[in-house]
Amino acid sequence: MSKMVPIDYEEALQRILELAASSQNEAESLPIAQALGRITAEEVFSQTHVPPFHRAMMDGYAVTEADRQGNQPLKVMGRLAAGDWPAEKLQPGTCYKIMTGAPIPEGTAAVVRHEWCEVLEQGNMIRILEIAARGESIQNAGMDGKPGELLIPARTRLYAEHLAILSAFGQERVRVFHKPRVSILTTGSELISPGTPLLPGKIYGSNGMFLENALRADGAHIVRHAHIPDQREKLQEAIENAAHSSDWVILTGGVSKGDFDFVPSILENIAGKLSISRVLMRPGGPFVAGKVNQCKLIGLSGNPSAMYIQYHVLLRPAILYSQSEQIHLFETRARLAEDIHLKSVPHVRFLRSKARIIDGVWHVWPSEQQSPGLVRGLADCQAIMKSQESQLKKESWVNIQILPLAFS
Numbered sequence: 001m002s003k004m005v006p007i008d009y010e011e012a013l014q015r016i017l018e019l020a021a022s023s024q025n026e027a028e029s030l031p032i033a034q035a036l037g038r039i040t041a042e043e044v045f046s047q048t049h050v051p052p053f054h055r056a057m058m059d060g061y062a063v064t065e066a067d068r069q070g071n072q073p074l075k076v077m078g079r080l081a082a083g084d085w086p087a088e089k090l091q092p093g094t095c096y097k098i099m100t101g102a103p104i105p106e107g108t109a110a111v112v113r114h115e116w117c118e119v120l121e122q123g124n125m126i127r128i129l130e131i132a133a134r135g136e137s138i139q140n141a142g143m144d145g146k147p148g149e150l151l152i153p154a155r156t157r158l159y160a161e162h163l164a165i166l167s168a169f170g171q172e173r174v175r176v177f178h179k180p181r182v183s184i185l186t187t188g189s190e191l192i193s194p195g196t197p198l199l200p201g202k203i204y205g206s207n208g209m210f211l212e213n214a215l216r217a218d219g220a221h222i223v224r225h226a227h228i229p230d231q232r233e234k235l236q237e238a239i240e241n242a243a244h245s246s247d248w249v250i251l252t253g254g255v256s257k258g259d260f261d262f263v264p265s266i267l268e269n270i271a272g273k274l275s276i277s278r279v280l281m282r283p284g285g286p287f288v289a290g291k292v293n294q295c296k297l298i299g300l301s302g303n304p305s306a307m308y309i310q311y312h313v314l315l316r317p318a319i320l321y322s323q324s325e326q327i328h329l330f331e332t333r334a335r336l337a338e339d340i341h342l343k344s345v346p347h348v349r350f351l352r353s354k355a356r357i358i359d360g361v362w363h364v365w366p367s368e369q370q371s372p373g374l375v376r377g378l379a380d381c382q383a384i385m386k387s388q389e390s391q392l393k394k395e396s397w398v399n400i401q402i403l404p405l406a407f408s
Ligand SMILES: Nc1nc2c(c(=O)[nH]1)N[C@H]1C(S)=C(S)[C@@H](COP(=O)(O)OP(=O)(O)OC[C@H]3O[C@@H](n4cnc5c(N)ncnc54)[C@H](O)[C@@H]3O)O[C@H]1N2
Pocket: 186, 187, 188, 190, 191, 203, 204, 205, 206, 207, 208, 252, 253, 254, 255, 256, 257, 258, 261, 283, 284, 285, 286, 300, 301, 302, 303, 304, 306, 372, 373
């Protein structure tokens, strides 16, 4: 294989985003109930008035302009519930009993809430006890939106809130970008799954479980998740097959210098040329990326925490970018909560950290245990701290990336 030329982290990020850009833009129309987490491919405009009619915002009585000050007892002409439609115009000297959400009759100047009225003659008459302002407890048609108004910009990830808005505006379907199709291939003859007895020399794997769930939470469709033994031919065949039906093939393990680390040479073989063959960062330096046709081929480290850092600082931004979502990394400034003394390295470090806001300022505690082979500390990792320095004093300002919780 060609000589691996390590590149800076910033350069690697740029290159992987360039690879990701090639799969943007294919879109489909989906029923809104199936669109959670998808990204809008176009602006969504209102087709209608919401609410569609002027409506009561309190349970009470609809009264005319002449009567809202409460001069005389009013005759109750009838009762309007949400879902009814008032047939008659409201006349001075009369009122309608009205429920929250019901359309107000024509001629209504205010809805006087129940508590502000005295009920007379078994409910056939009322007296207003408090003067109601003009428009009191009335919501006008179109207050939430009118035809032609922008509801949701293009390139917005749809959360429950957006789907509620689309539903309220009567939109049955929405045009969204395709999910990136991702295959995950774990490698390593030492790996077994929970539920299998732990044999000598074997370990239970964790990277596949992390990647599948984190990628799903970040909008990917997992088309394949398989474990491939450390055999060059089998691995090459599995990668080529996966590349036919995927936008991304993501491997973990086998990317460094060992006798069974076949991933870089196979990816170079398939891609012709690698875009990234190693990154000057710690942890996570062993990282390879290339492309065959439109499929991105990514080799992540096998060490669980190195892979985790690579996911958050390189792969995740690219997966999001391929869905037209751009994230700005390491823009949060935080105060270091304690001194750090690390072995000096000539390149950037990413430290798994705890982080929280104290008096409006982010504070960050890099975990004591930064070994890339460990996994348990990930439960306590709220942020990644980026630093070129190996020695830093408490209270120094540093840049951090707050992490999403991969729940979905
Ligand atoms: N001579 C050199 N050796 C190493 C270098 C180097 O530059 N020169 N780099 C080191 C660094 S840094 C890292 S990171 C690792 C990367 O290793 P690989 O990506 O080749 O991964 P493996 O050797 O296959 O495994 C490393 C470690 O991780 C465990 N592993 C693998 N897959 C999983 C999984 N799915 N779940 C949990 N744990 C996994 C594996 O058992 C190993 O313990 O290389 C260093 N070596």
